[in-house]
Amino acid sequence: MLPDEGIVAPVPVSEHDDLARDVYGLLGVPIDAIDFPVLLRRMAEAAERGWPALISTPNVNFLVKSQCNAAFRESILASDLCLVDGMPLIWIAKFLRIPIKERIAGSDLFGRLKARRDMGPRIRVFLFGGQDDLVAKVGDILNATNSGMQCVGALNPGFGTIEEMSSPQIIEAINESGADLLAVFLGAEKAQAWLMHNHRSLRPPVRAQFGATINFEAGTVRRAPPLLRSTGFEWLWRIKEEPHLWRRYLSDGTTLLRMLVTSVLPTMMQLRRVPQDAPLSVLVDEEPSWVTVRLTGAAIEVNLGTALAQFRAALSTGKIIRIDLAQVGSIDARFFGLFLMLRKTVARRGQSLQFTGISRAVRRLFRLNRFEYLLPADI
Numbered sequence: 001m002l003p004d005e006g007i008v009a010p011v012p013v014s015e016h017d018d019l020a021r022d023v024y025g026l027l028g029v030p031i032d033a034i035d036f037p038v039l040l041r042r043m044a045e046a047a048e049r050g051w052p053a054l055i056s057t058p059n060v061n062f063l064v065k066s067q068c069n070a071a072f073r074e075s076i077l078a079s080d081l082c083l084v085d086g087m088p089l090i091w092i093a094k095f096l097r098i099p100i101k102e103r104i105a106g107s108d109l110f111g112r113l114k115a116r117r118d119m120g121p122r123i124r125v126f127l128f129g130g131q132d133d134l135v136a137k138v139g140d141i142l143n144a145t146n147s148g149m150q151c152v153g154a155l156n157p158g159f160g161t162i163e164e165m166s167s168p169q170i171i172e173a174i175n176e177s178g179a180d181l182l183a184v185f186l187g188a189e190k191a192q193a194w195l196m197h198n199h200r201s202l203r204p205p206v207r208a209q210f211g212a213t214i215n216f217e218a219g220t221v222r223r224a225p226p227l228l229r230s231t232g233f234e235w236l237w238r239i240k241e242e243p244h245l246w247r248r249y250l251s252d253g254t255t256l257l258r259m260l261v262t263s264v265l266p267t268m269m270q271l272r273r274v275p276q277d278a279p280l281s282v283l284v285d286e287e288p289s290w291v292t293v294r295l296t297g298a299a300i301e302v303n304l305g306t307a308l309a310q311f312r313a314a315l316s317t318g319k320i321i322r323i324d325l326a327q328v329g330s331i332d333a334r335f336f337g338l339f340l341m342l343r344k345t346v347a348r349r350g351q352s353l354q355f356t357g358i359s360r361a362v363r364r365l366f367r368l369n370r371f372e373y374l375l376p377a378d379i
Helices: 036-049 060-068 070-077 087-095 106-115 134-144 168-176 188-197 213-218 226-231 234-241 243-272 301-316 333-349 360-368
Strands: 023-026 029-032 053-056 123-129 149-155 181-185 206-209 280-286 290-299 320-331 353-356
Touching (some): 029 070, 029 333, 036 053, 036 106, 036 206, 060 087, 060 243, 070 188, 070 333, 087 226, 087 243, 106 213, 134 149, 134 213, 149 168, 243 360, 290 301, 320 333, 320 360
Parallel strands (some): 123 149, 181 206, 290 320
8 A cells, every 4th residue: 555644634635525635737747736745645645546646747848748749738738737847947937926835757756666665565656657667677676675665567568559558368467466556658749648548447546657666766876866866957967867858858958948938027017016805705506507717816826715616516507517718817826726627527527618708818828837628729
C-alpha cells in the first residue's frame, strides 16, 4: 500500500469532488497548489479506497505541447492531480499570484517514495516503458535494497502504437500484479495518450508518467545537482548529459518567451488594476432545461466561496449550466481553475456547460490566460 503521511492532518479527497481541489489555471492548464506531504496523503487515500487517480506533472514541455495538441491538453485537464514540474512555471505562477508551495517533479516524487523506509508496507509499483531492459534493471535494484518501493512487475512494450501497447496481455499483466502505483516511462505525449486510452481498463489506483526518471534511477543519465534544479538551470545540465535535447529546449524556450510577452506580462498588468477586495455578486436563475449562473464584478480568489456554493447548487439540478460573464470585470487564476473543475465535473455527470455573455473584454481575459478554448467560437 502507499504509505500514509502520519504528520499531516487528514485531507478529505474524493474522485467525485473536483471542486474541492485547490486548483489554479496556469496558461491553459490546471495546477494543484499542494505540497509533498499532502500529495502523499492523497495518493495513500486513493490507493486505500481504490479510486483511479491520474497524476500529471506539467513542465515547460507540457505547457508548450498543450497549446497545439488538444488531446494532450485534455489528458492534463482530466487528471486528478496536476503538479508543477519546472522552476519556470513556479516563477510564472508567482507573477500571476498563484500560491504554488513547491516544485514537485516526477523524479522527485519517485525518489521520495523510494526513500521512505520503516513506515509501513512498501509501495507496490509496476514499471512500464523505458528503453531496453531499464525497467527490469530498476525493478531489481528496488527489490534488492531496503527502499520504500517493491517492484511487482516491469515491462517494456517496445516501440508501437498506443493500441499495440494496450493489448489484453499487457493490461492483464499490469492488473494481475497488484500494484498500488503504475509508473509509466514514455515520452510525455505518448504516456498521457496511453494512460487515457487505458484509463477504464487499468486496476492500479495511482497512475503517473515519470518520463526520464527511469534513466536517473538506472544510472544511465546523471540528474542535475540540487543547486541547478532549484535555480532553474537544470536544462543546461540535461543538454550536457543528453546533447540531442538542445533542439527541444530551444523550441520550448522560444515558445515560453513568446507566452511571457503576449500572455503573462499583460495578465500581470491587468491583475494589478483589480482591488484585492473587489466584490462579486452571484445570481442563479433556473429554467426547465438549464440553470444560469450570473457573475457580476470581480471573479477573484477572495470571492471564491460565494461562487462555489452557487455552482454546487447548479450542479445538483442535473440541468445544463450556463455561466453568464457579461458583467464580469476580471477573472484570476483561481476562478479559471474553478471553471476547469466545473467543466470536468459536468462532463463526468453527462451534463453540459456553456459560457454566455462573452464581451470582447471577457474574451480577451480568456485569451490572455490561454483558456479561450473554453468559449464558443468568436462570431
